[in-house]
Amino acid sequence: MSKQSYIPVVIEWAKRKGYDQIRANMEGFEQPIAYERQNDDERFIPDVTAKQLLEQSYFEIILKGDRPDKIVSKLRLLSMLVSQKGGRLFLMTPPGNLNFAKELVTKYSINGEIVKIV
Numbered sequence: 001m002s003k004q005s006y007i008p009v010v011i012e013w014a015k016r017k018g019y020d021q022i023r024a025n026m027e028g029f030e031q032p033i034a035y036e037r038q039n040d041d042e043r044f045i046p047d048v049t050a051k052q053l054l055e056q057s058y059f060e061i062i063l064k065g066d067r068p069d070k071i072v073s074k075l076r077l078l079s080m081l082v083s084q085k086g087g088r089l090f091l092m093t094p095p096g097n098l099n100f101a102k103e104l105v106t107k108y109s110i111n112g113e114i115v116k117i118v
Helices: 003-016 068-085 098-108
Strands: 020-024 048-052 055-061 089-093 113-116
Touching (some): 003 020, 003 048, 003 055, 003 089, 098 113
Parallel strands (some): 055 089, 089 113
Antiparallel strands (some): 020 048, 048 055
16 A cells, blocks of 8 residues: 555544644645755655644654665654654554564664554
8 A cells, every 4th residue: 555545544543642733745634844955955744744732743654665765864854853842753654564664763763653553
């Protein structure tokens, strides 16, 4: 399945956990703010963002078929943002992607919480 097909699942999970002001990189939702790396102008758009108690959190769907270098760059950026501004980074892992997500967190010191989704 594609990343887009998991976004509604992530949105529902965030709502159940008490998040609001949800933005999603999906039609029908306000798009999250894009972040641009200065050295090469590469743009990163979080899959889903939401607030809880005024803290911005980021939700990224992790699929092992994606380019690892691009995933790591995006996760490092989001991890840095949550460490500076508060909030949390959730790595949402569909079935079959949990070990890949754990490997990314361990190998690249990503400060994120892994959550299994169906």
